Amino acid sequence: MEHIENDNKYEGLAVNKGVAQPPAVNPYLNKIRKVRRRQYTAAEYTEHILKGDITVLSQAVTLVESNLPDHQILAQEVIEKCLPYAGSSVRVGITGVPGSGKSTSIDAFGLHVLKKGGKLAVLAIDPSSELSKGSILGDKTRMEKLSVADNAFIRPSPSAGSLGGVARKTRETIVLCEAAGFDNIFVETVGVGQSETAVHSMVDFFLLIQLAGTGDELQGIKRGIMEMADGIVINKADGSNIEKAKLAQAHFRNALHLFPPTPSGWIPQVLTYSGYYEIGIGEVWNMIDEYIAFVKKNGYFEHKRQEQAKYWMLETINDQLKSHFYQNSEIVSLLQEKENRVLHSIQSPFTAAKEVLDFYFGKIL
Amino acid sequence: MEHIENDNKYEGLAVNKGVAQPPAVNPYLNKIRKVRRRQYTAAEYTEHILKGDITVLSQAVTLVESNLPDHQILAQEVIEKCLPYAGSSVRVGITGVPGSGKSTSIDAFGLHVLKKGGKLAVLAIDPSSELSKGSILGDKTRMEKLSVADNAFIRPSPSAGSLGGVARKTRETIVLCEAAGFDNIFVETVGVGQSETAVHSMVDFFLLIQLAGTGDELQGIKRGIMEMADGIVINKADGSNIEKAKLAQAHFRNALHLFPPTPSGWIPQVLTYSGYYEIGIGEVWNMIDEYIAFVKKNGYFEHKRQEQAKYWMLETINDQLKSHFYQNSEIVSLLQEKENRVLHSIQSPFTAAKEVLDFYFGKIL
Incomplete structure (x- = not known):
């Protein structure tokens, strides 16, 4: 039971796991980098980006691409600060x-x-x-x-x-x-x-x-x-x-x-x-x-840009609603079972869906 | 607060409200019908349908189309019984x-x-x-x-x-x-x-x-x-x-x-x-x-039929996950607020989405 609760624990937007970087040729490179590059604040990143500093832009993009929660938070701050200029x-x-x-x-x-x-x-x-x-x-x-x-x-x-x-x-x-x-x-x-x-x-x-x-x-x-x-x-x-x-x-x-x-x-x-x-x-x-x-x-240019912004907000929500459901391990096995029944015409797709949903909302509500 | 709980209460697949039928020409028609047509059981419906009785088929389709919960339950029973013959x-x-x-x-x-x-x-x-x-x-x-x-x-x-x-x-x-x-x-x-x-x-x-x-x-x-x-x-x-x-x-x-x-x-x-x-x-x-x-x-015929059955199961689930979210009145107003921020470049679509999701899962979990 505890297992299920964990499964359903919401921890913010799911971030996909990255792929490990290939080993650096120089094993000390990371150490050197750490010494050289200090972490900017969001305000500093933004300041440099607005000046057109490509090195800092590049670092900020790396931040956006990073899957570390700290990086994600900082990246979002930088993005919000940059938005009015974009x-x-x-x-x-x-x-x-x-x-x-x-x-x-x-x-x-x-x-x-x-x-x-x-x-x-x-x-x-x-x-x-x-x-x-x-x-x-x-x-x-x-x-x-x-x-x-x-x-x-x-x-x-x-x-x-x-x-x-x-x-x-x-x-x-x-x-x-x-x-x-x-x-x-x-x-x-x-x-x-x-x-x-x-x-x-x-x-x-x-x-x-x-x-x-x-x-x-x-x-x-x-x-x-x-x-x-x-x-x-x-x-x-x-x-x-x-x-x-x-x-x-x-x-x-x-x-x-x-x-x-x-x-x-x-x-x-x-x-x-x-x-x-x-x-x-x-x-x-x-x-x-x-x-x-x-x-x-x-007027379509501006209209499309606005539709796109809305689209990405709703897409993110819909994605996340789905992954919260489909990544639940009990749902995964229940779905497998229901799918078999549907494919063998034992159950209709709609009652199968209803039963899985009843289980999901019964658990988390 | 109680209002919110109600909003989130899961009561099975949402059934859309129908449109009122136009008034019958003969105001007593419904009464006459009630007397004439007794409700079949699911087994009786199925028996008649399998015999090709078009009148009963027609009645069963009316049942499928009905939005009354009792009709829906009976309809699903009939469908399940008919599935092996479909x-x-x-x-x-x-x-x-x-x-x-x-x-x-x-x-x-x-x-x-x-x-x-x-x-x-x-x-x-x-x-x-x-x-x-x-x-x-x-x-x-x-x-x-x-x-x-x-x-x-x-x-x-x-x-x-x-x-x-x-x-x-x-x-x-x-x-x-x-x-x-x-x-x-x-x-x-x-x-x-x-x-x-x-x-x-x-x-x-x-x-x-x-x-x-x-x-x-x-x-x-x-x-x-x-x-x-x-x-x-x-x-x-x-x-x-x-x-x-x-x-x-x-x-x-x-x-x-x-x-x-x-x-x-x-x-x-x-x-x-x-x-x-x-x-x-x-x-x-x-x-x-x-x-x-x-x-x-x-082999594509059978393959497509199976994909379609799976599609309808998953579509039903995805629809329902979404309507549970988007039909929540607090979510509706929060989304409106966030959308404005996104359209005015105050907030990025992704942080806006994240905050609405945090609210949703925080409430229902």
Whole structure:
């Protein structure tokens, strides 16, 4: 019985366990670091972030990503202090399956943005790192030009954790980056999982990178993603591939024409470009600028931002209500038993659900 | 304080309040009915249903739709007794916006099915009846031929209630109809709301009715529905409209080609037909037969049915966890307050969520 009570004890938002860091090459490194880096207060963090200090921004993001309760509390304080200074960037979600040339494209798009004189943060959401034990996205080495560019801040996906947890950390990192004066935020993700909905719910523009071809390239992409896109861009439109890319463009345009209108009133565009040869990069970005101007004028920009803020509050609540229930060990075994009865048509899904709920609320009320 | 405790008191699955019936023309009708119809036991209901008694089936469905606790208990007993005899029908979800000719099409498809010697039940999910104070779908008068056909059972959408509640009632009605020997079930819905996901989660084949034209007809349809469809059929392919319909068919085929493959391995088909002139009805139905044979062979049919049963159990649980939370009056006002803080960037969505959850679990634990 005591066991159950423990199970149900609410200890604040569940924080997902992290993955152990690989051993440092220099075993004394941590000691040295401890001596060198003293912990800032929330006010100090904020002060430095607002000045655009990238080293402190980086440390604050590490704090956001940390699963230690002390770090979490401090991180939330910093975020609250930064909030009034956040919100003024253009947030672009970029998705595409592996092989679509996402990194090369982000490199090219990023340089284009920086040439216009802005500051750019490249973040990522990659819950698949749960399996790969580390993030594969936002890797600096794959963005050759951006990684050495001034005014660019590249941060890999928070490693490991549930999608909700990873997405939350990325969303909070956006706040910090904006407070630090970054006026362009890219959020990168791979178009194969659930993470696109999360990304879609934190960006202003959702860009889908596709390839021309027989349709084989689409095999990996998830259904429903195409309908989320505010723009579809067909990569590798260069050399002998141009004609194929133009054909794909026509196909996608026709397909989008069959879709119902977007809630923003914007008609999603289809463009071709080459990330590697840097062809058509300006045109892609003009589309995004045009979109932003369009939705700022019709009020959808602000509306969407507000809906997103509400969404994240309610999503967090719903996630937490569920994990409180589904992580209870007695519920787990009861559910297993009920599921068997349902699958063998002994019990209807609804009475099964009712009995499990009766048990849950009977225990905790 | 006592007020709060009441708020949180768990009293079984929440049942949505129904809408009052319009006054009967004959004020004594209810009295007469009471005398005439005695209440069957669950065993008696089941016995009659298994014999295919449509009058008793109809009464049992009324029981399922009733919100009286006694009726609910009896209904669940009947459903459980019928469960072992259910599951052997082909369940087809049919959606399309108003004006696409859904009723005429269902009339034609239904007659075709009946000609082959089966029995057909036409059900509906229409949560919009919440607003219209009564169901507009499954109306017998709109299905002229089916309404007078033997072996056809037409039942309007359960009136009023949340989508979850309405969908649950329709899903339970499927069980009763199958036990009564109906080997074809149509579930009709209007493609503009959330109800398609619910329908998609209780049928074997999801049919989307479209019209040829400039795309204006699509204005009303919800994004994401096209990707759910196992088949898209273009209505009103008759007379001078045939060419336009063929063109639309080509467009939709191209569009579907760009979509990622369906989990069933089935390639969604696009066909043209005319519900009114009964042209191409057989071809549409051959497609559905072909699909059923295909998924029965590759095992997806059974797999999907099992996933659906699990889905409904978990959906019911998740719905209920949420309504227990969101229907608490203190939570409602706290959420309102937090939402304001979030929308004015005073608080982050995550700390706002955390504080509301702390309050909730602090109260009920």
